[in-house]
Amino acid sequence: MTTVAIVDYGLGNLFSIRNACENVALPTIVTSDRSRILDANGLILPGVGAFGDAMASLQERGLVDVIREFAASGRPLLGICLGMQLLMSESYEFGHHTGLNLIHGKVVHLPSRRSNGSDIKVPKVGWSSISPVSDALSRRSFAGTFLEPINDGEYMYFVHSYHCVPVDQSTVVATSMHGDYPFACAVQKERVYGCQFHPEKSGPRGLKIYQSFAAAVAQASPHGHVLGARCAA
């Protein structure tokens, strides 16, 4: 049976993520235990709050290396909201903090003004449409990414004041608008995925992202879940 571990490090609404997983028939455990995380077929990194606190909390529990080790094994890892931001190299939220560095990039504050000087409310709270990034042939589609079941322009639910700026544009799967400012709202690098929005709070369309993640977990488990190989290392 494939199981997804939801990382419990004292932050985030784990309950709603677990409900969403259950809704797509994905068994979950909520844990901060190293071996249970490393035994899981997929990992979800939730998070609400400040970047620095979250990294400190992960460090306290000895989870920074565990998450990095999990990602290196090639099994699917999904970071949600602050969990996506933690995937980046560094953040400038209340000082400067080092992240998990699974996707090269930084986390910075959303602008509070449009280019014409008018105000944009921060935190950004509410539904915003997401769009795929154009490829080399100017095609816009989520095909081949973990957002494959989503249509261009679909609305997702956001609550945030900071956003990710990935260095490598090829890791950006989707963008959204904050006023007239476009920002990366979903990233993917191999099987490391991140959403700035909350798919578990984004209605039936959001649940389709959990379905997509469940499919990735099922697909990856025969290859990624090799206990002997990890013990040998």
Place this chain on the structure above:
Amino acid sequence: MALRIIPRLDIKGPNLVKGIHLEGLRVLGKPERFARHYYENGADELLYMDTVASLYGRNGLLDLISRTAQEVFIPLTVGGGIRSLADIRAALNAGADKVSINTAAIRRPEFIREAARQFGSSTIVVSIEAIRRPDGNYEAYTDNGRGPTGVSALNWAKQAAELGAGELLVTAIHQEGTGRGFDLELTRSIATAVSIPVIACGGAGKVEHVGDVIEKGQADAVCVASLLHYHCFEELCSSSEDYSAEGNTDFLALRSRFSRVQSTTISAIKTEVHRRGYAVRMWESPQVTGEVMFR
């Protein structure tokens, strides 16, 4: 960003209730059934308001939150009687995404700062229940409009925002349940004075009122109750033979006497908001697309 339409469900014990003029609270049925109906029909969020402020007692409303969160995958705000950080934690642990605080915050404004620090601003909605005074100013009230405070609603809104509230839920008590429309002046004065989102509540009698409070009141989100409950009640009755026994069937008869409030749907409201040039997240019917799994 899309303008949010938020059905408000007033809870008493295990029931959804709605005040109708001076007739008192009427029982409409099980809140989770209404909640699910609204979720499936395009609600952007839901608001549960405990009318007897006993949410954290033993009446099982935390269970109601849990049951709702298991089948409703949009943000759920819970309010009514939140007094402490422990109350907030209990609501969030049960599955709420945000809490709405009024009385406890007015009594001790620092509570907002403490709650925002512990749970994040985006979790803390400060509810401002205002009544228009003869001089044209608005006074904040506590306890569902029963307790005057002497505090200016506008000043309180600014202070609440500074203390770390993530959103303001602004209810005009004098309009609530009347169907005469929102208090546009109250909503606009607060929405233009703070930099956090303002949710307008109280008074919608037809879809145009919702459009007005967005266009003229500059609301970022709108709470509606009666406007939707009548229609939902009829839908639930027609879709389930046992349903009428659950709710108070006098309610439908009463409705005909209460003609100020239109019976409408979230879709109709969003169509109106969209017609006025605002972005909305249009709803999709899971029954039609057949793609979505519901348990």
